[in-house]
Amino acid sequence: MDNRFKQAEFATWVGIVLNGLLAVMKGLVGWLAGSRALIADAAHSASDVAGSIAVLAGLRTAQKPPDADHPYGHGKAENVATIIVAILLIVVGVEIALSASKVFFGEVPSAPKGIALIAVLISIIVKELLFQYKNRLAKKINSPALQAEAWHHRSDALSSIAAFVGVLGSIIGQQMNYPILLYLDPLAGLLVALLVIKIGYSLAKESGLIMMEQVLDKEETEPYIETVQQVRGVSRVDELLARTHGHYIVVDIKISVDPTITVAEGHSISKKVKEALLKKHSNINKVFVHVNPYSQEPS
Structure with a gap:
């Protein structure tokens, strides 16, 4: 195994471990605190774990040397992994949107507990650090799968920011008796969903062009x-x-x-x-x- 794949696999394992811990933490805190935005964010982190596993499989396949059936090598396995990550993002985004939108059709929202803010802040810091690490490494070793995974982390960081605003707004709305602000938490969940879907579509489109063997300009x-x-x-x-x-x-x-x-x-x-x-x-x-x-x- 060459150094390129060793670095990529190590980075992927780092993502799997940290995302797993974040998903459990945000899911548990989101449930205890009653935050739709944080639960949506936890689902996003869980999709990161699944995406990282797909990337890991793609990286291991891509490093195989050319053979009789694959004379050009197995490099496109990374793009297949990228498409899997993209599909996961889109599916998770749709599920989050459906869950968050229920509150706009009769369900009465409630403000989450303050502990949700701490969980979201931890998530923002960890996810942004993961993005910076993997984005720089992906550019260095020219790995489309790792690049997709890096942007998956960035989308999670951005969704955590949206969740933070939603949770904070809902808490303020309850304390200051502004019922309208209670809708910020589910609204943040919906915003997270749209962001996740958009990123998933962009990744799928880019990798799809490569799979179709579009030539360089x-x-x-x-x-x-x-x-x-x-x-x-x-x-x-x-x-x-x-x-x-x-x-x-x-x-x-x-x-x-x-x-x-x-x-x-x-x-x-x-x-x-x-x-x-x-x-x-x-x-x-x-x-x-x-x-x-x-x-x-x-x-």
Whole structure:
């Protein structure tokens, strides 16, 4: 197992342990304190645990080397894990929204107890620290699954802030005899739900594009083309297609060479093109080169 996956797996396990503890704490305190927002927040943390387990499975699959059935490697397993996390977020968001909205259809709200505020503050601090840690690591090792998990933590931190406002507002409303403020707690729960659904949709959409093998745009592939043009013997880059395959890039390229050289010489040039791309661009993992005889019109 290389260092990249060791770091990602360690970070995932940290998330599983801390999220598990937070989910239990917020769920218990939310139930004792009578806070819909905090119970919704606990469900969000619980979904983090399930998402982290999916990410862990994806990371372990993604590190497997290419085989006969998967010649491009198993990198997309991370994107599959990301989609699972996204679906979990959407499902949890819908469930939270349904629960929180009941109060707007006849159910009389009540203010939660003050202990709920302490639980929410602890959650905000822990979740934001987890986001900062995993977001920086995800960028460092280029892991889409870990990036998704990081934003899952950020969404939990933001939902905890919403829960804090809701709980505090409801308590103030009860103490100052402003019944309207009692609705802030369930309203915060509904806001949390919408935030969770939005983040889940964004993650699913991004990973879906990768799964559909959308190629990188011209601006992103320009550095690759410049690298190939510097290889001696390459007369022209006819076409370069690059696509994300999990945490790495797969490149398919067509080059034109002098039509009078031997097949062996053309093969040597294609090998140099492959070596140049792999050496200069660490995010590229696979390169497939097609050699064309040079002519005035690109092949």
